[in-house]
Every structure is written in structure tokens, then in C-alpha cells.
Amino acid sequence: MTEKSRHIKLLLPELRNQIAAGEVVDRPAGALKELVENSLDAAAGHIVVTLENGGQSRISVQDDGCGIPAAELELAVTRHATSKIASMDDLERVSSYGFRGEALPSIASVSRFKITSAVREDGGLGTARSVEVEHGRLVASNPAALHQGTVVEVRDLFANVPARLKFLKSPSAEFKRAQEWLARLALAWTDVGFVLRAGEREVLRFTAGQTLRDRLALLWPALVVNALCPFDVQRHGIRVHGLAAPSHASRLRGDRIFLYVNGRPVADKGLSAAVREAYKGRLTSRDYPQTALFVEIDPREVDVNVHPAKFEVRFRDSSAVFSATLHALQSALPSVVVFDGLSAELPAQGAAVNAPPRPQGFWGSIDNPPLLPRRESAEMQDAYLPSIDAPPFCKAVAETAAAYGLAAAEHRGEGAAPVDPPDETTAPQRGRPQVGSFCYLGQVADTYLVLRDAVGALLLVDQHAAHERVLYERAKKHVFSGKGRRLALPFNLPLHPAEKERLYEIGDRFKSLGFELECADAVLVVLSTPPTLSRADAGEFLREALAGRKDDLASVFISLSCKGAVKAGQRLTDDEAAELVRQWLSSLEKEYCPHGRPCVLRRDATDLEKLFKRRQ
Secondary structure (H helix, E strand, C coil): CCHHHCCCCCCCHHHHHHHHHHHHCCCHHHHHHHHHHHHHHCCCCEEEEEEEHHHCCEEEEEECCCCCCHHHHHHHCCCCCCCCCCCHHHHHCCCCCCCCCCHHHHHHCCCEEEEEEECCECCECCCEEEEEEECCEEEEEEEECCCCEEEEEEECCCCCCHHHHCCCCCHHHHHHHHHHHHHHHHHHCCCCEEEEEECCEEEEEECCCCCHHHHHCCCCCHHHHHHCEEEEEEECCEEEEEEECCCCCCECCCCCEEEEECCEECCCHHHHHHHHHHCECCECCCCECCEEEEEECCHHHEECCCCCCCCCCEECCHHHHHHHHHHHHHHHHHHCHHHHCCCCCCCCCCCCCCCCCCCCCCCHHHHCCCCCCECCCHHHCCCECCCCCCCCCCHHHHHHHHHCCCCHHHHCCCCCCCCCCCCHHHCCCCCCCEECCEEEEEEECCCEEEEECCCCCEEEEEHHHHHHHHHHHHHHHHHCCCCCEEEEEEEEEECCHHHHHHHHHHHHHHHHHCCEEEEECCEEEEEEECCCCCHHHHHHHHHHHHCCCCCCHHHHHHHHHHHHCCCCCCCCCHHHHHHHHHHHHCCCCCCECCCCCECEEEECHHHHHHHCCCCC
């Protein structure tokens, strides 16, 4: 019989179970999610989770919920057996996490599985029973000893599915995924206590009765949590509530956008789009906000039966949900936009924009007037002397340098032949600051610095991007040397559990940067720091890195540079602008900021003539 003429036949039960398990349980975190959701459906008040080897060797979930009657325990590990729905009407208004009757049998088909449960009866303890399943086959069903609730143990996950094992990450990475899932569920159930252990070590503890902010404080940096703004709005019969961070507390990843529908963590493009729209104009397209957002809607208006994992939902009226979400977030954001130094709306014509004070020391000598030396001769009165000759960064700048007698060869140390001084059309403008070969003309929109070079071309410099480049190269030069400086007086940083876990992951990288750290319980002792990095900057760097805000430590420096840089919309004096340009011109990679955005645009006479349609 050929390959094409095979007969249709039913798959073996164990093969069907493994195929179905792939839709529900793809890694230890998926198994943990299903088990904890069952505990929540059972009205548990306290849930203890233990993982070994990232969950691959062992997952244990113990709760004090209502339990499963002994006579029904074997049914609980049978596919499509459930107590949560009984009719089509129930399916249209699902309020529980589980309802398909697939989670336990799916997990049991790819592991060594044991479930023990007891129901508390009126007037005393109920009867406890235990059921054991190995790779989908029932091997034991016996009486057991348990006070109340349910204990599930999953051992050797995917041991009978080698192909699935190949796709698992390292134990630490798998544990982190499981931890993130448990934390997401804990945020939705603040009246339930949760404990997470890695073997014998306790990693997370959420006590029952905490507020949403209290729980986020165990997961997010304190500066972010303290700035969170609450919102609670009802619109179109939909309630949207939660906490949102101000726009300055953005991230390069969207992993702190927590979305819930009727208490269920979800990933929904419509909700995500509404969140992005609410922050529009406050964040760049590369940045993501931080929010925990809860949508409460009539269960009949949302379909949670889109996928077996139940992470996707479909709304009957998605536009109403979008509108309610957008309105709720916008109600909270106007009061926090001032953290960026800009108003939530454009200022009125001629109105001043409130700008944050610039940090001392970021601009070097600019903090100590006089900023740039002046000649006292009559012919150069009010004209600034250049404090540094900037090396050329493109052909046009090389031509400009040559026009002022600064040929490119001179900058390479090869010497240069003298050149004639520029003519009157390219001479420095009297009364305007001179920075190297450039004449500073002014500021446009309190954001762009206008320069003219010696050949008459126009340059526009983005002040924020240019300052980012200056600060980033300074940090890179001083910190990435790998040499540490011993502190005469070490300082301490309190750690919450998430930061402590991060320290275990990247501790060696800190050492390579020049940090010497000791961890004692919930306190990090800083003994040495990278050279020239102040105590305050070192502490902020450690906070950023331990918060996991960026994927790598270089990204943390980019983030710190971005936060410290002068903002768009901030008015600069001529002296300040000239000093910023001077420092930017001395940078090695001045064309782009650390994020990759251009710092400068140049338009010569030909470009301008094309813009004004003088030539084709």
C-alpha cells in the first residue's frame, strides 16, 4: 500500500492525549498555569508552588480549596470531564478559568502525575484519596491522608516526549517563565496568598489581602510603583480599572503590560492597541508603557473558548472595549505627563514649557560659568573662541574643517598644509557662538540646534539625541573598563525577591564591570564600583539592571543616558547649546544616538534649492 492510499483510522488514545497536551502544556510554565488556575477555581485561599530543575523534574501545587470528592477523582484525570460547565448556556457565560476538562489529563499524559484531594464535610474531615497516572495510564488509586484541599505533583515532565524536551530552555529560564505566570495570576487575586519555592528556597511570597500596588512592589522597582496612577472608569457597560505608570517610566519591551479580562490574563491585540493609543505622543514607537489593566465585562460579551490555552479572547463589540480602555487610561495619564517636562497638550502660542532642572555635572564645564572663553580684542568682541576642534565626521564636515585651516590629515596627526582663510560669505557670524568650525545660530522649537558650517550649509542637531550620545560614550568609557574602585564606605541597597533572582543570573557580569557585591538576606552590599561612577549613579545603574528593565547591561546605560539627557522642548541658552554641541562633536559616533536615531541633518545650497523648487 502506498503512502497516499493509507486508510483513515482513529488515533491511539495515548497519541491523541499527547497531541492535545501540546496545545495546553508546552513547557513547565504552561503546566503550572493550569494547575494554579484549578486551585483558584476551587476557591483556594492559599496556594504553595514548588519547582525543581525549572519545573522539569518536579512541579508541586498545594491549595486549601474545596477539593475533589473521592468518587470523582479518577474522572478528574479523564479527558473532557469537568464540573464547571454542563450545557451550551454555561459555555456562553464562562466565569471560571477551566471548563474544557483537558488540563489534568493533558499534563498526566506527558509526566508521572499524582493528585491527592480531600473535601471538608460538615461536622468533620472528608475522605482523602490519591490517584497516580504515568504517561496517561492510570497506575494507582488509593486512600490518602490530607486535611483539606488538593495537592498535585508532576514529575519528569515530557520524559516520554523527547522532541518536546529539545525545545525547553535552561532550568533558570523555565523557572523565570513559571514565576512570571504565577505573578500575573497573583495580581488578579489579591485576596489569595501565594508562595513560590525553587526547591527549598523561597522566591516569592504574596500574603492574602495585599493591594495591587503592594504586589507590584514585589515585582517592579520602587520608583515605578510609587509613581503608578490608579484609574477606574465605567463606559459602555464595561469597567476598566488598574494602575498605570507615567510616560517617563517606559521600557524597550512590552513585558510589563499586564492585561486581564474578567480576572483572566490575556494577550489581546485590541487591548494592547488601546494602551499604546493612550500613551500616543508621550512615548516613542520603540518604547512601551507599564500598566496592570483589568477589564470587567459581561461574560456573554466575550468568547474565551478561542484556544485551548485560553490566553486569547474575542469580544462581541471590540470597538466598545477599545473605547472604554482608552478612556480609562487617558483619565489617569494627564496628571503624570509632567514627569517628562512636557504638558499633556501642546502649550499655547508663546507659552513657556516647564522643563526639569538639568542634572549637575552632566555637561562638565557648562555647570561652572564662564562656559567658554572670550577674546577681549575689539574686533572679536562678543565672539566666542572654539574650545575644541571637532574631527570631521563626513565629507561635508571635512570640507568645513579645511575651510578653517583644519584639514582632515591634521586631525590624524599627519600635519596639514596651510589654507587660505574663508571669504566673507563663510566667515564666522559676529556675535554668535563659535564651536570649532561651526557657527551656532539658535534653537528651533526648543528642540533643534541650528548650525552653519564654513561652506554655508545648514545643520540641524537634535539636542536630546546629541546629549544621549555624549552621556552614553562617557559611561561606556568609564564603566566598561572592567576595573573597580574600592569604596571607603560601602553602601547598601535593599532587594526585593525579583531583584535577588536577577542578581543570581547576572552577578558575574557585574563583576566584569568592576562591581564587587555581597548579598546578605534582602540587602545588597556594594563594596566597589566602576571608576568615576559616582555612588548615586552606581546605585541607579544597579537598580536598573536588577529590575530586569533591559535585556543587557549596555541597554541599561542607554536608558540612563536617555533619562539624563536634556529633553525635547527644553529651552537652552546660547552658552548651554554651544557647550552641548562642543561635547557632541568630540564623540566618536556622533551621527546617531545610542538608540539608532539620527543626531544631525545637513542641507547644503543644492538641497535647499530643491526644497524650494529652484531646481529639479
